[in-house]
Each structure stands twice: as C-alpha cells, then as structure tokens.
C-alpha cells in the first residue's frame with residue numbers, strides 16, 4: 085500500500101469522530117485534502133467548517149461545504165489535521181505547509197484534536213523534520229540569531245509567505261527532548277508569531293494508518 089492510500093485510510097477513519105450538525109475544524113496538507121474529500125460525502129450532516137488555510141478553504145468550498153469564520157463560533161467539537169511528526173505522547177511538529185499559526189489557533193478552540201497520519205510520521209523524538217517558526221518579516225534576522233542561541237540551525241524558507249503575510253524559518257538539526265520547554269522558549273522570542281511544536285496542546289486522538297489498518301491512539 086502506498087503513502088497516498090495510507091493517508092486516505094487515516095482521513096476516512098476520522099469521519100467517525102464528526103458529530104452531526106456541528107462545525108468541523110479542518111487542518112491543512114495532503115492528508116487533510118483526503119479528509120476534506122471524505123467530509124464532502126457527509127456535508128449535509130454538518131453545520132460547516134472552520135478552515136486553517138486559504139488552500140483548505142478553497143477545497144472545502146469546491147465541495148460545497150460552507151466555511152465559517154472562527155470569530156463567528158466558539159464551538160468546534162472536533163479539529164482534524166495532519167502532522168509532519170508525531171510521538172507516542174501525541175506531541176507533534178506541524179507547519180511543513182506553512183499553516184501552523186491558524187492550525188494552532190483552531191486547535192486551541194477545538195474540544196478534541198484528531199490527528200490523521202500515515203505511519204511514516206511516527207517518531208520517538210521530535211526534530212528530524214525541520215521545525216517551522218512563523219516570524220514577522222522585519223524580525224527575521226533577529227529571530228534567527230536568537231534561535232541559534234537555543235541550539236538550532238534556522239533556514240529561511242525563501243520565497244514563501246504565509247496566509248498571514250509572514251515568513252517561515254525552518255529549524256534544522258534539533259533533537260527535541262523537552263518539547264514543551266522549547267515551544268515556550270520559541271514563543272518568548274519577540275517577533276515570533278508561533279512555532280510548529282504542538283506539545284502543550286497535542287492531539288487527543290491519533291489515527292495512524294499502516295498496511296495492517298488504522299491504529300487508534302489516545303493521549304496519555
């Protein structure tokens with residue numbers, strides 16, 4: 085079974101967590117794209133979606149799913165999103181697609197975070213995938229110097245602008261033994277909008293697809 089099929093399986097499995105007549109939080113990325121396609125099959129049973137990116141908004145609307153502004157609701161029972169890396173504790177690195185900030189905001193509002201991923205995303209220790217940090221454009225160099233002091237190698241994702249009009253620094257060569265601490269340290273750098281560590285608010289449920297099926301994991 086190839087990666088595409090595994091992503092589809094994980095995405096399909098997330099449908100069982102969708103509560104009827106509620107607003108669904110929708111993440112961003114290739115795995116979520118399959119989830120959006122699957123969600124379209126039950127679009128008459130949901131009250132709409134809150135979207136974490138312009139790309140997801142476009143795909144949702146193409147399927148005829150109403151996209152609701154986050155400022156217009158406080159009630160998101162379930163948020164479904166992918167991950168670049170996820171641990172057994174359901175802490176994650178996200179933001180490979182640059183949507184980390186809106187993803188983190190919706191995840192904060194949502195009651196439950198359901199992460200959908202193929203087994204290649206499972207890791208023992210976070211950090212092999214470069215950790216994305218969204219920064220204000222004028223603070224890019226300053227933030228990069230501060231990140232070096234924390235022990236990482238920041239690389240500017242040149243040519244990429246987030247949906248919020250900001251830049252991304254990807255931090256290479258990290259071995260993240262204390263994800264919550266690093267998440268906080270990065271947030272404390274002035275000019276950082278947010279970082280892609282989802283440690284304080286990790287996933288509640290992970291649906292991990294492998295050749296033997298979709299494994300359902302719950303946070304400790």
Ligand SMILES: O=C[C@H](O)[C@H](O)[C@H](O)COP(=O)(O)O
Pocket residue numbers: 111112113114115116165166167168177178179180181182183184187
């Ligand atoms: O900004 C992108 C998101 O955090 C995605 O959830 C993450 O990059 C995983 O994407 P994919 O499902 O394409 O591997």
